[in-house]
Amino acid sequence: MAYASEDMRLMGGVPGQQLFIYRTSDDVSAVIASGYFDKAAEEYNLDTGDIVIACSGATKADAVDLLVAKNNSGTVTMVNGS
Template identity: 70%
Template sequence: MAYISEDMRLMGGVPGQQMFIYRTEDEAAAVTASGYFDQAVEDYNLETGDIVIACTGANRASAIDMMVAANSDGTVTVIAA
């Protein structure tokens, strides 16, 4: 599977200090792969330092991870915190 814009919600903040919740049936390993959130740069202005709380896996409830985004010229990598 892949990132789906409709599965991401901005919870608050300003660019570089935003907090999102993202719910997907993708496994956590897929979500943390470099480039997974690249489209979120355009969709949500995802920037370095933004936080993503990801509910992943079967029924979007197998794992919950807090991640910090790093945006390098539009390529996004997230690191589990």
């Protein structure tokens, strides 16, 4: 699978300090891959320092990880803080 904007929710904050929740059936290894959240940079202004709570796996509840975004000119990578 891949990033789906309908699975992303802004929970609060301001640009550069936003908090999101993201639910996906993708494994966390896919979610933290470079480029997975590139579209979110356009749609949600996902930027360096933003935090994403990722609920991932087949049931969208198999794992919960706290991710921090790094946006380098539109290419987003995630650091797994869990």
